Amino acid sequence: MEEPEFHSLLGRWGFNSSLINPHNPWSNPNLGISKEVISFLEDYLQKFPSSQNMLLSGAPRKTHYILSNLFYRLFLADKLHHKISLIDIPTLIVDQFHRGSELDQREQIDDISTQIHSSDIVVFQEIALNNWTPNQQTRIYALINKRYQLQKPTIFTSSKTIDETADALIEPTYYRIEENCTYIDLTV
Numbered sequence: 001m002e003e004p005e006f007h008s009l010l011g012r013w014g015f016n017s018s019l020i021n022p023h024n025p026w027s028n029p030n031l032g033i034s035k036e037v038i039s040f041l042e043d044y045l046q047k048f049p050s051s052q053n054m055l056l057s058g059a060p061r062k063t064h065y066i067l068s069n070l071f072y073r074l075f076l077a078d079k080l081h082h083k084i085s086l087i088d089i090p091t092l093i094v095d096q097f098h099r100g101s102e103l104d105q106r107e108q109i110d111d112i113s114t115q116i117h118s119s120d121i122v123v124f125q126e127i128a129l130n131n132w133t134p135n136q137q138t139r140i141y142a143l144i145n146k147r148y149q150l151q152k153p154t155i156f157t158s159s160k161t162i163d164e165t166a167d168a169l170i171e172p173t174y175y176r177i178e179e180n181c182t183y184i185d186l187t188v
Contacts, residue, residue, distance in 0.1 A: 006075050015068040022076075025069035031062050037184055041070060048079050049120060051151040055177060057158045057165060059186035066186075067123065067155070074121075085119040087112065087143070090129045093136045109139075116147050123155045127177070128168035141173040148176055156181065 007017040021027060026038045044052060056063045074080050092112065116122055124144065132140060147154045158165045162183055166174050 003075075006072070010068060010071065015064065015071070017068070017072075019065050019068045020072045021069065022072070025073060026066075028065055031065055033062060033066070033186075034188060037066075037186070040182060040184065041066065045070070045073050045077065048074060048077075049153050051153060051180070053154045053156070053177075053181040055156040055158065055162075055165070055181045055183050057160065057162055057183065057185055057187075060157075060159045062186040063157050063159075067157075080120050082118055082120050083115075085115040085122045086125060087115070087122060088125045089127050089140060093130075093132065093139060112143060113146060116143060117150060119152070121153045121155065122147055123157065125157045126159060127156050127173075128158045128160050128165040131168055134170075137170040137173060141170065141176065144173060144176055148180060154181075161185070161187065 007020075010017045010020075019028075026033050026041060040054075044054070056066060071080070071084060127140065127144075130136075144154075156177055160168065162185065166178075169177075
């Protein structure tokens with residue numbers, strides 16, 4: 001894939017390629033990304049595709065900037081061989097799983113499962129946006145657990161604090177994330 005194609009992909013994923021800083025990707029002074037976070041991201045890039053996972057929490061604008069630059073750097077390092085899957089949990093749970101027949105819903109789940117299995121990296125966006133019903137919580141857990149079992153890189157995002165994220169998820173889901181993720185508080 002050529003670089004213009006990659007920028008086009010970023011746009012389709014909802015990322016703004018103008019956020020990419022090819023010379024110093026973590027240096028947006030308006031965002032104030034801490035040295036600790038920068039150090040973690042550089043280590044993450046070096047070790048990719050280890051099963052090192054992260055939860056980016058509390059600042060959607062910083063999260064958007066970090067993911068845009070992270071994906072770009074992985075692309076430049078030729079570490080993305082298959083694909084990146086962005087799974088917007090609110091859209092998936094609220095919209096997709098409530099439409100159509102039971103057969104349609106099963107097909108949607110199979111499609112998401114295929115994405116989870118075949119992607120170099122999966123981003124579960126806004127995992128704690130709503131207080132989910134027990135059925136919705138079970139579906140979220142099943143998706144996260146499948147990726148966990150594959151031991152492939154996963155990124156979780158939440159616009160809430162870590163405590164609010166923990167409160168919004170059932171214990172098995174939160175503990176599955178907590179035991180295998182580095183928590184990055186972007187509010188500081």
